[in-house]
Amino acid sequence: MAHQSDLIARDIDAYLDVHQHKSLLRFITCGSVDDGKSTLIGRLLYDSKMIFEDQMAALEADSRRVGTQGGDIDFALLVDGLAAEREQGITIDVAYRFFSTETRKFIVADTPGHEQYTRNMVTGASTADAAVILIDARRGVLTQTKRHSYLVSLLGIRHIVLAVNKMDLVGWSQARFYEILAEYRDFAARLGVSDFHAIPMSALRGDNITEPTARAPWYDGPPLMALLEGLEVGDELSADPFRLPVQWVNRPNLDFRGFSGQIAAGTVRPGDPVRVLPSGKTSRVTRIVTADGDLSYAVAGQSITLTLADEIDISRGDVLAAADAPPEAADQFEATLVWMDDEAMLPGRPYLLKLGARLVGATITEPKHRLNVNTLEQQPAKRLELNEIGVCNLSLDAPVAFEPYGANKDLGGFILIDRISNRTVAAGMLHFALRRAHNIHWQAQSVDKASRAAIKNQKGRVIWLTGLSGAGKSTIADLVEKRLHADGRHTYLLDGDNVRHGLNRDLGFTEEDRVENIRRVAEVARLMVDAGLIVLVSFISPFRAERALARALMNDGEFIEVHVDTPLHVAEARDVKGLYRKARAGELKNFTGIDSPYEAPESPEIVVDTTSMTPEQAAERIVGWLEGREPPEDFAI
Structure with missing residues (x-):
C-alpha cells in the first residue's frame, strides 16, 4: 500500500x-x-x-x-x-x-x-x-x-x-x-x-x-x-539589449546589497558591464541571485537580483541596462493617452506618472489631437473625455529611462494617477522624447535663493489666498502687503484680475484655461520666491489639483495656503463686481460657485472667516501667523 x-x-x-x-x-x-x-x-x-x-x-x-x-x-x-x-x-x-x-x-x-x-x-x-x-x-x-x-x-x-x-x-x-x-x-x-x-x-x-x-x-x-x-x-525580447527596471533595493544585511526586478529585455551574465539610468553611472554585474541559487545567466521574463562591483546610488524605479546600448532618459515626451476617468483630462493639471516602478509628477502640456477610432480621423481637441484616445505632449518633474512603447512595453507603457484621489485616470504609450528635452539644461548660478533672501533679511514665501469671488481675497491681500511693506519686507502682490490684463490675457474661463491660468501664476510665484520675495497670490483658484501643483513647486514651509472662507450666499449678496448677477442670468458661463465647482481646501495653513471678522482682522491674523504670534482668542480659525 x-x-x-x-x-x-x-x-x-x-x-x-x-x-x-x-x-x-x-x-x-x-x-x-x-x-x-x-x-x-x-x-x-x-x-x-x-x-x-x-x-x-x-x-x-x-x-x-x-x-x-x-x-x-x-x-x-x-x-x-x-x-x-x-x-x-x-x-x-x-x-x-x-x-x-x-x-x-x-x-x-x-x-x-x-x-x-x-x-x-x-x-x-x-x-x-x-x-x-x-x-x-x-x-x-x-x-x-x-x-x-x-x-x-x-x-x-x-x-x-x-x-x-x-x-x-x-x-x-x-x-x-x-x-x-x-x-x-x-x-x-x-x-x-x-x-x-x-x-x-x-x-x-x-x-x-x-x-x-x-x-x-x-x-x-x-x-x-x-x-x-x-x-x-516572448523569445523576441531576449535578443534585445539588456533592461532591468529596479523594483526593490534588496539589503537584508550590511554584507549584501542587490537590485531586484524582472528582466524586461535581453540577457545578462556575471561580468557584464551595465549602466544605471537616468544617472548614467556604470558598473559590472558580480552575481545573479535567485531564490534557487545563483545563475550563470538570466533572460527576459525572469525575476532576479543583481549585485554590482561598485557602490552606486540606485533607487527603486531606476533602470539597469547594457552599458553599450542604454535606453534614453528624458523628461518631455509625445505620447498616446487612453483616458479612463469620468473627470476630463485638462492640460496643465498636475498628475502622477507611473512608469514601471518609477513615480514622477507629470503635466499634459499640449493635446495634439483626438483620434476617432471608428474612422481613424485625427480631430482637434483641448481635452479628453472618458474612453477617448488622443496624442499629447507630456512634461515630467524628473527624467525617466524609457523606450518607445512599440519597442518595449515595460519601458514605454505608463499610467497617469490623480494626485488628490489617487485614481488611475489614463493609460499611455510613449512615442519619443521631444527634442527640447535634450536641448534644455539647468544653468548653474552663483547667487542662489538663500543669498537673495539673506540680503533682504527675510525668507521667500508664497501666501496663497483662495476663495469664492467676493470673499474679500484682494482686499485682505492688499492689507497684508501694506503691513509687511511698512515692516520693511520685500513683497509683491499677484492679483487674479491684474494678471489677466497681461501675462494671462489670452486665457478665458473654461476649465482648461483656468488650469493654465493657475499654472502660469504658480511658476511666476516660484521665480519670485527664488528671488527672495514674499509673494501674495489672490486668485479664486477653484481646483485642489492646481493648488497642489503650486505647493509642489515650493520647498517645505514656503507655501502658505489661506482659505478666505465665505459662504456662497454671503459672497453673492456682496456681488461687488456684478458677476453673480450675470452668472445667474446666463450671461457669464463657467462661473465658480454657480455653474463651475469650487473645491475648498482640506488642510490649509490659515482659515479666515469673513462673516465673523473684518478684512483688517483677517490681515492681522495672517501677519500674526507669519511672525509666529498666536492669534487673539476671538479670531475665527
Whole structure:
C-alpha cells in the first residue's frame, strides 16, 4: 500500500513539474456585442476539461432555465458571472479565465463590447500576447470590430486571430467568409497590420474550436486551439539589449546589497558591464541571485537580483541596462493617452506618472489631437473625455529611462494617477522624447535663493489666498502687503484680475484655461520666491489639483495656503463686481460657485472667516501667523 502511495505521489509530482514548465499565453477576446466572445471562452473551458462535474450540472440547469435554442448548452453562462450581464445579455466587466492543454497554459480575458467600456478593454489587453477578434458572420465588420482592432494595434499585440463566428447561421458560406476577410484586410492595412490569422467557426457548436470541422472543407488552416498553442511569444525580447527596471533595493544585511526586478529585455551574465539610468553611472554585474541559487545567466521574463562591483546610488524605479546600448532618459515626451476617468483630462493639471516602478509628477502640456477610432480621423481637441484616445505632449518633474512603447512595453507603457484621489485616470504609450528635452539644461548660478533672501533679511514665501469671488481675497491681500511693506519686507502682490490684463490675457474661463491660468501664476510665484520675495497670490483658484501643483513647486514651509472662507450666499449678496448677477442670468458661463465647482481646501495653513471678522482682522491674523504670534482668542480659525 505504501509502495502504491509512493507511485501516486511520484506521478503527481511528475505531472506538476510538466505543468509548471509549460509556456503561458495570455490572450483577449474582443469584438462587438453578441459576437459570441463569452460563448467561445466557455467552449474552450469545456473542451479543455476545465469544468468540474458540479459546475457542469449547474451549467446544464442554467441553460434549461434560460431556454437555449435546441436545448444546447449556453457556454456564455460560464463567463458572464455578473447578474447585470446576464439580465442584459452583455459583458460589462473584464472576466479572466485560466485553462490548459497538453502543451500550453492560457489566461484569457473576456473584454466588453460596448464603446463606453473601452477602458475595460484596454485593461484586459495591456498584458496580452494575442487577440482573438470575433465577427458575427451575419453582420460582418462593424464599428466595434474596427475600434477593438485599432486598440489591439495601439497596444502592440503582435498576434491577431480573426474569428468569423456563427458560420452555421450563414450556411458555412465560403463566399461570405472571404467577403468579410477582404473587408477586414482593407481596414487592417490602414492600421499597419498585415499579418493575422482568419478562422471560420461556430463557438456554440464547437466547429473549428479544438478540432477541424467537416462543414468547411474549403478551409485548410488549423482550428483555434491548435493555432493558439503554436503562437510564439516572448523569445523576441531576449535578443534585445539588456533592461532591468529596479523594483526593490534588496539589503537584508550590511554584507549584501542587490537590485531586484524582472528582466524586461535581453540577457545578462556575471561580468557584464551595465549602466544605471537616468544617472548614467556604470558598473559590472558580480552575481545573479535567485531564490534557487545563483545563475550563470538570466533572460527576459525572469525575476532576479543583481549585485554590482561598485557602490552606486540606485533607487527603486531606476533602470539597469547594457552599458553599450542604454535606453534614453528624458523628461518631455509625445505620447498616446487612453483616458479612463469620468473627470476630463485638462492640460496643465498636475498628475502622477507611473512608469514601471518609477513615480514622477507629470503635466499634459499640449493635446495634439483626438483620434476617432471608428474612422481613424485625427480631430482637434483641448481635452479628453472618458474612453477617448488622443496624442499629447507630456512634461515630467524628473527624467525617466524609457523606450518607445512599440519597442518595449515595460519601458514605454505608463499610467497617469490623480494626485488628490489617487485614481488611475489614463493609460499611455510613449512615442519619443521631444527634442527640447535634450536641448534644455539647468544653468548653474552663483547667487542662489538663500543669498537673495539673506540680503533682504527675510525668507521667500508664497501666501496663497483662495476663495469664492467676493470673499474679500484682494482686499485682505492688499492689507497684508501694506503691513509687511511698512515692516520693511520685500513683497509683491499677484492679483487674479491684474494678471489677466497681461501675462494671462489670452486665457478665458473654461476649465482648461483656468488650469493654465493657475499654472502660469504658480511658476511666476516660484521665480519670485527664488528671488527672495514674499509673494501674495489672490486668485479664486477653484481646483485642489492646481493648488497642489503650486505647493509642489515650493520647498517645505514656503507655501502658505489661506482659505478666505465665505459662504456662497454671503459672497453673492456682496456681488461687488456684478458677476453673480450675470452668472445667474446666463450671461457669464463657467462661473465658480454657480455653474463651475469650487473645491475648498482640506488642510490649509490659515482659515479666515469673513462673516465673523473684518478684512483688517483677517490681515492681522495672517501677519500674526507669519511672525509666529498666536492669534487673539476671538479670531475665527
